[in-house]
Amino acid sequence: MTDHATPDAQAISQTIAAAQSAAVEDRLDAERNQLTAEHSLIDPSHLVGTELEVDYETDSALDDDDSSVSTSIAASVVAGNWEMGRRYHGFESANYFLPNDEEEINRLELQHRIWYIVFNGGLYLSPLEKDKLKNVLDIGCGTGAWAIDFADTHPNCEVLGTDLSPIQPSKVPPNCSFMVDDAGKDWAFDRKFDYIHTRSITSGIRDWDRFIEQAFENLTPGGWLELQELHFPIECDDGTATKDTPLMKWSYEIYDAAKKVGIDTLASFKHIERLRKTGFVKTEESYSKWPIGPWPKGRKEKKMGTMIAKDLADNLRGVSQKMLMQILGKSQEEFDTFITQVRNDIFNPKIHIYIPIDIFWAQKPLESATDIE
Ligand SMILES: C[S@@+](CC[C@H](N)C(=O)[O-])C[C@H]1O[C@@H](n2cnc3c(N)ncnc32)[C@H](O)[C@@H]1O
Numbered sequence: 001m002t003d004h005a006t007p008d009a010q011a012i013s014q015t016i017a018a019a020q021s022a023a024v025e026d027r028l029d030a031e032r033n034q035l036t037a038e039h040s041l042i043d044p045s046h047l048v049g050t051e052l053e054v055d056y057e058t059d060s061a062l063d064d065d066d067s068s069v070s071t072s073i074a075a076s077v078v079a080g081n082w083e084m085g086r087r088y089h090g091f092e093s094a095n096y097f098l099p100n101d102e103e104e105i106n107r108l109e110l111q112h113r114i115w116y117i118v119f120n121g122g123l124y125l126s127p128l129e130k131d132k133l134k135n136v137l138d139i140g141c142g143t144g145a146w147a148i149d150f151a152d153t154h155p156n157c158e159v160l161g162t163d164l165s166p167i168q169p170s171k172v173p174p175n176c177s178f179m180v181d182d183a184g185k186d187w188a189f190d191r192k193f194d195y196i197h198t199r200s201i202t203s204g205i206r207d208w209d210r211f212i213e214q215a216f217e218n219l220t221p222g223g224w225l226e227l228q229e230l231h232f233p234i235e236c237d238d239g240t241a242t243k244d245t246p247l248m249k250w251s252y253e254i255y256d257a258a259k260k261v262g263i264d265t266l267a268s269f270k271h272i273e274r275l276r277k278t279g280f281v282k283t284e285e286s287y288s289k290w291p292i293g294p295w296p297k298g299r300k301e302k303k304m305g306t307m308i309a310k311d312l313a314d315n316l317r318g319v320s321q322k323m324l325m326q327i328l329g330k331s332q333e334e335f336d337t338f339i340t341q342v343r344n345d346i347f348n349p350k351i352h353i354y355i356p357i358d359i360f361w362a363q364k365p366l367e368s369a370t371d372i373e
Helices: 007-042 102-118 145-153 208-217 246-260 267-278 299-327 332-346
Strands: 081-083 086-088 135-139 158-163 176-180 193-199 219-230 281-291 354-363
Touching: 086 299, 102 145, 102 281, 102 299, 135 145, 145 158, 145 176, 145 193, 208 219, 208 267, 219 267, 246 299, 246 332, 267 281, 267 354, 281 299, 299 332
Parallel strands: 135 158, 135 193, 158 176, 193 219
Antiparallel strands: 081 086, 219 354, 281 354
16 A cells, blocks of 8 residues: 655655755765775775685674664655655656665665775776776766765766666765666766766666666777676575575565566676677676675674674665565565564574675777767
8 A cells, every 4th residue: 555655744854854964974974984994904805706704603693883884864855755654766666666765875875885895995896097087877876875985086087876766965076966867768878988887776677688788888988887786586605594594585585576577686697698798898707795694704704794784684674565565465464574584584693694796897899889880
């Protein structure tokens, strides 16, 4: 049943958002700076292409001292559809099933921090020539955190972030801008880009063949496309969880629900093939494993696992309710019981599950048919 918020509720939400916006953005800046300093102290290596090793010695449950990593920024524009107590984007509303409200913004900001650890403060793996970059595009930019960081660290290029939702902050670097756009439609940008980036937009893309073709068409010769994506179902390498473990089962159900609405959460398995078929060269791929909980060895891995578990547990209902109730038809009672079991697994130190991350980067050749025409 649709539960539209009253105009009053939206007005209050807008007022709160406006009042909090500046202060929260300042806090975010400070927290990002602190994070940079913190991670340069932990370990100079990033966590791409590395395996997780189970830490059997500290088989302990999650501690709570990381609650400060959960933060909030206010949406700069509050708009959209309200359903089951959550706000969803109002643009092409049938296309994306995750919310875009404060809670989701917090989740994306926390995920940005996790990516930050994975890349050890870096933002990409493509061998970009920093001085030659003029235009950069971040598709499905969410809160704009990646685009803002990229613009900050590359002041001589223009960074454009696009998304279905206008949830980006208003205080951004002068070389950074945002627009509402559906990447599933024909792209109509007024410029070509030297680098096109995506990060965890798999749940919003139905036709990856077309997406990669459009990226190719919208790159300058020699430009790079980088896809930083994850795939579902989640995985477990050591048999501590099976397909019937509620947390694993949850991810299989998300996979099934997505499939029903035309989204393949295993799309990344064919990205290399797609990139090559489209004409990209120098195609590369790597991976990362995001532990759910602090079960692996290593301080950085434990910190990441703690953040991921909190992120998932706090947002489990929001990211699942449309998929499991509206698409798979679970009743409220079934949903509530299931979510409780899944949450228990998230905090069970005996279960060693991770979210598989796939990263691809590839170059458009210096000369290609689309540029000669
Ligand atoms: C999980 S969030 C990731 C956001 C951001 N890339 C990040 O890593 O922080 C996915 C984002 O993709 C956006 N999205 C999904 N489908 C899209 C589409 N077809 N066109 C544009 N944006 C889309 C969603 O609105 C959401 O903000």
